[in-house]
Amino acid sequence: MAFESLSERLQDSLKKIKGQATLTEANMDEMLREIRLALLEADVNFQVVKEFIANTKEKALGQDVLGSLKPGQVVVKVVHDELVELLGTSVSELDFSRKPTVIMMVGLQGSGKTTTSGKIAKLITKKYAKKPLLVAADIYRPAAVDQLKTLGQQLNVPVFEKGTDISAEDIVKQAMAYGQENQHDVIIVDTAGRLHIDEPLMQELQNIKEITNPSEILLVVDALTGQDIVNVAQSFNEHLSITGAVLTKLDGDSRGGGALSVRHITHVPIKFVGTGEKLDAIDLFYPDRMADRILGMGDVVSLVEKVQDVYDEKETMKTFNRMQQGTFGLDDMLEQMHQMRKLGPLSGIMKMIPGMPKLPNINDDDTDKKLKQTESIIYSMTQAERRDPSILNAKRKERIAKGCGRNVADVNRLIKQFEQSKLMMKQMGNLDPTTGMPTQKP
Numbered sequence: 001m002a003f004e005s006l007s008e009r010l011q012d013s014l015k016k017i018k019g020q021a022t023l024t025e026a027n028m029d030e031m032l033r034e035i036r037l038a039l040l041e042a043d044v045n046f047q048v049v050k051e052f053i054a055n056t057k058e059k060a061l062g063q064d065v066l067g068s069l070k071p072g073q074v075v076v077k078v079v080h081d082e083l084v085e086l087l088g089t090s091v092s093e094l095d096f097s098r099k100p101t102v103i104m105m106v107g108l109q110g111s112g113k114t115t116t117s118g119k120i121a122k123l124i125t126k127k128y129a130k131k132p133l134l135v136a137a138d139i140y141r142p143a144a145v146d147q148l149k150t151l152g153q154q155l156n157v158p159v160f161e162k163g164t165d166i167s168a169e170d171i172v173k174q175a176m177a178y179g180q181e182n183q184h185d186v187i188i189v190d191t192a193g194r195l196h197i198d199e200p201l202m203q204e205l206q207n208i209k210e211i212t213n214p215s216e217i218l219l220v221v222d223a224l225t226g227q228d229i230v231n232v233a234q235s236f237n238e239h240l241s242i243t244g245a246v247l248t249k250l251d252g253d254s255r256g257g258g259a260l261s262v263r264h265i266t267h268v269p270i271k272f273v274g275t276g277e278k279l280d281a282i283d284l285f286y287p288d289r290m291a292d293r294i295l296g297m298g299d300v301v302s303l304v305e306k307v308q309d310v311y312d313e314k315e316t317m318k319t320f321n322r323m324q325q326g327t328f329g330l331d332d333m334l335e336q337m338h339q340m341r342k343l344g345p346l347s348g349i350m351k352m353i354p355g356m357p358k359l360p361n362i363n364d365d366d367t368d369k370k371l372k373q374t375e376s377i378i379y380s381m382t383q384a385e386r387r388d389p390s391i392l393n394a395k396r397k398e399r400i401a402k403g404c405g406r407n408v409a410d411v412n413r414l415i416k417q418f419e420q421s422k423l424m425m426k427q428m429g430n431l432d433p434t435t436g437m438p439t440q441k442p
């Protein structure tokens, strides 16, 4: 599978920082160095890597670090977001606004143009109920016409072809007229490719562009192409102003880095990926899913986002300030437990964390029950007791236990739990709430 070694290397470097209790500029630099090497070794373009690293560093250092999450997880989110940004942020569908919609397929020979033309014809017939016409305009490779004809038969999609003895320009002119007469709403033009870019080819493609006025010019690139992809993409884009790219052979064993650079180089979206030789092996391109796959992240990202959504920042800061002033009390602990609860069932949260061992005994009903018990004990206390449980003597404990219908042992257990979380808070209190780094005392 493409990106496998890149994926492994990135995950290794992120694992290291995930294990760190605090994020410092030093351990961050080390991680970024490793990410940089991993990207370069995967054939990602040098300039792209440089910008990627600079952006990641800037964003990671500027991030607020949320109380209960380790800073490493925030860095993972930053790297993930940066990767999504590199890959194009959102899904980009085909533009069908013009009638007929002409889709011109371009790319080097062997990149998968003809196969992808067939795949797109099948996809849009099924998904958008379109009536496509395939046009065989590659007159230099005789087999290309036959290949398209065979695909058309398999798909039950008509193929317009005039052999290889007439010019590609004449073929598309006739195909446009034929398409309109026969009410085809989408015309897919399979153009010629070369092993390398050359001027006569670019001229021919420009002529076809002029004749057909296409809504889409899709550059088909093979994920197996390494650094050369940059030149290919740049050249096609300069000559034709492409509207999108298709990455083929993602099922193959490639390093994939060239493919990662395509969007950055051309500034056009990757619209589809090809994942096999069969005609349904095509998917819309989802940048976030690709980033997830590369980082092997389980649902860490959704977990981080969930925390950001439900964590009340003001409350967190209030608690944090009380921690720093040494006035963290039982009400604060209860508040934290409520915030955690807002994330949903604990068993669900555990499942989102990759590498988390399966814990057979998390019972969400039990967790809820315990939270209710804790609440009832705390609510039986006076404000003064909640602020400073050290004043709880045997008599007070007995009164509290009676008040909430529990026994003194339960009250003692709660106090022990509070002492533990206070200790943990004290350790966290030495961290700056906005950077998660130890506060430097002059």
Ligand code: GDP
Binding pocket: 107, 108, 109, 110, 111, 112, 113, 114, 115, 116, 193, 248, 249, 250, 251, 252, 273, 274, 275, 276, 277, 281
């Ligand atoms: P063209 O010269 O650009 O028209 O390329 P073709 O469509 O003839 O494809 C070249 C070869 O790549 C063929 O053997 C295709 O079956 C194969 N191919 C195309 N797309 C994919 C893909 O996504 N995955 C795999 N594994 N093979 C593909």
